[in-house]
Amino acid sequence: MDFYKILGVSRDASQMDIKLAYRKLAKTCHPDKGGDTIEFQKIQEAYETLSDTEKKRNYDNPQQHNIFTTQPPTMQRKGDVQYSLKVSLKDVYFGAVRKVRVQRTKLCPLCNVRCGACGGEGTITQHLHMGIFTQVLQSVCNMCSGTGRKVNSNRCNACNSTGNIVESNVFQVEIEKGMASGARTVFKEWGEQPTKPNQLPGDLCITVQVEESGDFTRRDLDLYFRQPIDLRHTMIGRIITIPHFEGPVNLEVSGFGIVNPNKEYIVFGKGLQNASGKKGNLHITFDINYPDKVLTDVEIKKLTAIFDEIGI
Structure with missing residues (x-):
């Protein structure tokens, strides 16, 4: 400057x-x-x-x-602040914007100035020449007690002479459709703040954590749903209602044939959609409720006759 x-x-x-x-x-x-x-x-x-x-x-x-200085002191970057933002699967399905309020405490720019004695380094370097040898001595700067800064002795209205000010900001984090857990949004210079003039602020890193829904589990863009069903309905069918994010999805089970509990039934295009428009599918698995009943000989003969008649 x-x-x-x-x-x-x-x-x-x-x-x-x-x-x-x-x-x-x-x-x-x-x-x-x-x-x-x-x-x-x-x-x-x-x-x-x-x-x-x-x-x-x-x-x-x-x-x-300082005839020994050939380049400016290296600026040290402070650490990043990590923040975990939990969002619902519904947020990821439709896309959303979430607000995060963050505070940071930083040196008051009005009453903290660079120490002129050490140039903001916090240390004084001396070079002692002894013949062909040079001894380098470093000591804590007495003018700033090693902080690299000097506090103005006049009363400061900005920080009430505490030397620090607290800044608050509300950040908007965009939750894209189909976003996966672990996605990060970085806000520059809202991490750890400098305590010396030769330091740079870190960043605020917000990591999205997608919570599982009570109804669905997720793999990439596909949704998985488990549907309980009685034994009789695995063969004769019934209408089931799936509580989908866009509204109830009604399905006639008989359209799947005789339900196999070891098979996944797919409803195409009813999964998540990503930012580029690609859609996943809805996978349905049936959990069969078997009746606690012992069949009589007569009932067995009746069922056998029916099975023979329909070919199963």
Whole structure:
């Protein structure tokens, strides 16, 4: 960042010019006056650096400040926050949008600024030259106690001088038709928040978990349903009603022939549908209720005669 450009002053500006420029910007850009929080943070950081003689000298002559630095410090990314969102099979059948409210606690941008002594690293590095050898010493920065940041001593209305602010947001997660458990939606920078200026926020990862329905189980786009049926109806048939998501599905069992409990009967196109329009099927398995009855010889002869007559 060009601190001179941020304050709107030239590189040969006096300390009085810098102070007047800061005060002018503070009157219009402070968040309490309707200004942008991030932009005001930049203004504060620029003023803190340029108003301090030593910091200004280091800023104007970065190579002289640290001749051993050949590249900027590596930004460390904080961890992601994992969130499990449970949805119903009905949501997956029709598609839905679910809202998730999330809070994050982050450093107050108005009263936390980068430590000028350590550049936000939290440590001071010294190079001691002893002949052909160089010893590198690292110590905790005394100015910021290793945090890499410096808290403004003035009272802050944004965070009540706690140093942290809590932000809340409502995210909309789209549940696509046919979505499987484990599908993830990522919201950038709503994970773990930085505690040092040289850190980057993690992400919020919302993973969808599809709960099984009380009536159906699921495999990919296919739905599976178990239907109890009496023994007599396995042969003579009856109308069964399946509580489908689109409304009751009425089926005449006799259309399947004599029901086999070891067989799956398929109703095509009544499964789930994915985002591309592909449809699964509805698989029906029958659980036969056998009567607790011992047949007499006469009953056996009657049934045998009927079976012989119809060829089974």
